[in-house]
Amino acid sequence: MTMKRVIHLCLLMAAAGLWSCTTQQPVAPKGSVSIIPMPASVSETADSFLLDKQTVIVANNESDKKTAALFNAWLKELTGYELAVKEQGDKNAILLQTGNDTTNAEGYTLTADHNHITIKGNSGAGTFYGVQTLIQLLPVEKARAMFIPGVNITDAPRFAYRGLHLDVGRHFFSVDFIKKYIDLMAMHKMNTFHWHLTEDQGWRIEIKKYPRLQEVASKRKETMAGRYADNKYDGKPYGGFYTQEQVKEVVQYAADHFITVIPEIEMPGHSLAALTAYPNLGCTGGPYEVGTRWGVYDDVYCAGNDSVYLFLQDVLDEVMALFPSKYIHIGGDESPKVRWEKCPKCQARMKQEGLKDEHALQSYFIQRMEKYLNSKGRQIIGWDEILEGGLAPNATVMSWRGIEGGIAAAKQKHDVIMTPGEFCYFDHYQSKGSNEPLAIGGFLPVSQVYSYEPIPAELSSDEAKYIKGAQANVWTEYINNTNYLEYMVYPRAAALSEVLWSPKDKRNYDSFVDHLKVHVKRLDLKKVNYAKHVFEVTGKVTDNGKGGVAVVLNSKLDGGKIFFTTDSTAPTPQATPYTAPVQITRSGTLRAQVFLDGKPFGNEYDQTFLFHKGLAKKVSMASAADAAHRPASDFTLVNGVEGNAAYNDNEWFGFKGTDMEAIVELDSVQDIHLVGINTINVKGDWIYPPKQVVFSVSDDGKSYKEVYKQNTFAQQGINKVRGHLQAVRGRFVKVQMQNFGKIPAGAAGAGNGAWLFADEFIIN
Structure with a gap:
């Protein structure tokens, strides 16, 4: 850097009130780079670029000019001015250069020195992401001029699919907010917005051929208030839908931010709102009512009725005209079979097609709709239930019930998007604080999101290629306003963005948190109501x-x-x-x-x-808990902490449809006066008490004697099973809990295996 340049910079900074001319050469300090998601490669130099009102942006195509405009919108918030956009320039310039490198279209390089900043994108998307990185090189404080540190960045995403979902069926969100949601996704280099548009509780997209979807299906008479188990309602009508013009507006806005919008039209389940509008599409013919409570409803589209397929084809024709995405999401999850089991049309269809059971009938339903979408040049994505009864030939599977569905699909050479609840469900609690707003359950702090590895260890390198990425899901049963929604999504979405973009071997949670300390100031500028639990x-x-x-x-x-x-x-x-x-x-x-x-x-x-004899003693479990409710280690069963009633503290071991057995080994054979364990009864959340609990004691760990049994439990909440004993001695204590089994008809989750929850194996 020449002395003339130094003097020029010093005077400019002094005029801006940012620098004293008696200070040494004004260079951004090393270590000042704080970018989320972390780039693949960053090296800082002892140089810097001064951005001021005379700086220009050089862009030579329409895509780059749009990207330049987005950069200017951010810059204006900080400086009060925008930079001129020109087609030529060199010094004191930000150069946007888009090439055509097909190795990774989203990759880019960024270099900054005292003359210019150069961003070379492999495609328009790459240039856009380079500019998103440039935004994060800007200071977060407002100023008239600012230094950008000298850097050399080479960057490209690890995964091609980096998604964020939003359920607008349970609660509706305005177009303006959807645009803000997209803005924040773009800031974090997410590239797929999964728009969940239809539900039991509301149909949210205009379909011109079927006006009753807007007139009837988009509205419900009231909404569940509080927890499902409370069975209370607010008595207030609720509704809303997006016109086709609004949908086009959102899709274009997303495209300008290099985000693909994938619409979800649920089938065959989660269809009660549509059945209310057109009752002939259900097995019973109705009457139906748009859902007012949360959970799963038995009424689904009739798989034996050809009118259903014609209706859905008509709906999808209008949807495809609005969404240019390669994929259309057709749901496929949580579709009870109880109506099909008794429906003459469904049973006739099974006989006609040679289908062995109702699971095969669902597979027939999904494959029939897939063939239609394939004939239109589209492909389907569905939740992992579409694996049941045989997977549709070209389907992509979204694995949400743990990772098992993703593993199975990848082994069958199907593309997979990972979205397991344990790491990717942002409707779960993120803090154990007593003042947390109501959530669906579970516990998912930022650190756990960041720890996620989307490629299961069970897959070979060839099978791992079918894992295309991952997605966070935001279900809105309890999320009824934008402040609450932002609170649940950020900064967890920032953590997931780094999981999906950055190289696996370079990720470090402590570094991420250090970067987050700066990054939240950018969220402040965007007026995001993010959660602060990380600190x-x-x-x-x-x-x-x-x-x-x-x-x-x-x-x-x-x-x-x-x-x-x-x-x-x-x-x-x-x-x-x-x-x-x-x-x-x-x-x-x-x-x-x-x-x-x-x-x-x-x-x-x-x-x-709770201090007791079994505290921190050796514990072994006959089988592992389900991944969705599995604490870090079996030690949690004897750590002295009793799980809470909201089961959001990562203390509960959950077993879906299976029994639980555990053994604690004490230090020696000794007197035992009490044995105990806690379980939960929250049937609205599919959690049932065990059929029975049995405790046994042994001196040698081989021959056990039953000492206490219980088979009656309270109707609601935590059940503290306690057995008071007399004249019992032993070293090994065993507990066996028998799962309730299948959830009965008419109850939430009917037909599914009930959850059995257990925590704190107590011995005294």
């Missing part, structure tokens, strides 16, 4: 190796100091400062809080412990 105090219960447990406290808040108490009193800066893991030596409550400048930040950590 609160957290606690991890661990085995202390001495026959007990300890709690490791942590906070990612810069400058924060943690104080704690063990006597249930509220922590203050006068309480015990945290310096080492807190040893739990008796029953009681540990409370901890991070303080910044003497003031509490975010939610407090609050955990009650």
Whole structure:
């Protein structure tokens, strides 16, 4: 850099009030780059580019000019001005250059030095993503001029499909908000918006040939209020739908941000709203009512009625005219068979087609619709239930019930989008705080999202090629406004974006959190109501190796100091400062809080412990819990923490349709006065109490004697099973819990295996 350039920069910065002319050469410091998702390769240089009002953007095609306009919209928020867009320029310029590299169309390079910034995209998408990275190189503070650090970046995504879903059937969101949702996706280099447009509780897209879908199916008389189990309703009519012109507007807006919109038209289940409008499409003929409660309804499209297929073909014709996407999502999930089992038309169709059961009938339904879409040059995506009864030939599977469906589909050489609830369901709780807004259940903190690896270890390298990417799902049963929606999605979507874009071997959660400290200021500029749990105090219960447990406290808040108490009193800066893991030596409550400048930040950590003989002892389980509700280790069963009623604390072991058995080994043969375990009864969420619980005791771990049995349980909430014993001695204690089995007809989830939940195996 010449001395003239140094003087020029110094004077400019001084005029802007950003620099003193007595200061050394103004260069952005190394380590100032903070980009989410992290690029594949970044190297910083001892150089910088001064962006000011005289800087120009050089763009030579319409796509790059649109991208330049999007950059200017962001810049204007920071500086108050936009840069001129020209077709020529060199110095003091941002050069957008789009090539035609087919190796990875979304890849780009970005270099910044004192003369110019050059972004070379392999395609228009690559250039766009390069500009998104450039935006994150800008300071987050408002100024008239700003330095951009010298960098050399080479970048391309790891996965081709990087998705975010939104359910607008349960709750409806405006076009303006959908555009903001797309803006935020683009900021994080997500490229697929899965728009869930039809549901039992509302049909949200205009279909001109069937006006009753707008007039009837888009409205419900009221909405469930509170938890499903409460069975309360608000008494307020609710509705909304998108006109075809609005849909076109959204699709074009997304395309300008290099995002593909995949529409979902649910079939054969989740179709109650459509049946209400056109009752002849159901097995019973109605009457039907648009759903007012959450859960799964028995009424679905009649698979034996040819009018259903003609109706859906007509609907899909109008949908395909609006959405140019290669894929159309046809749902296929949670479709009860109880109506089909009794429907003469469905049974006749099964006999006519030689179908062995109703699962095969669903496969027939899906394959018939797939053939129609294939004839129009489109392909289908469906939830992993479309595997049941035989997979449609060209279908892509979206694996949501854990990873097993994805594994099965990949082994059959079908493309897969991974979206398991354990890592990708953003309607789950993200904090254990008592003041969290109501959510569907589960526990999914940002750290767990970030830990996700989309390619299952069970797949070979050839099979792994069928994993095209992953997607977060946002179901809106309890999410009824935009502030709540943003709170549930961010920063979890930022974490997933890095999982899907950045190289696996370069991902590091601590680095991500450091970058997030800067990144949330960008979310502030976009007025996003993001959750701040990442920076609160957290606690991890661990085995202390001495026959007990300890709690490791942590906070990612810069400058924060943690104080704690063990006597249930509220922590203050006068309480015990945290310096080492807190040893739990008796029953009681540990409370901890991070303080910044003497003031509490975010939610407090609050955990009650139950001290007992089985605490931290060796535990073994006969079979693993379901991946959707599986704590980090079996140690959780004897860690002194009882799972909460909302089951959002990652303490509960969940078994879907299967039994539970566990054995705890004490240090020696000794007196046992009490055995216990907790379970849950929340039938609205498909969680049932066991048929029975049996405890047995053994001296040698081979020969067991039954000591307590229970087979009656409370109707609702947590059931604390406790067996008080007399004159019992032993070293090994076994618990066996028998699953309820199939959920009965008429109940939520009818026909599915019931969930059995268990936590804290207590021995005294």
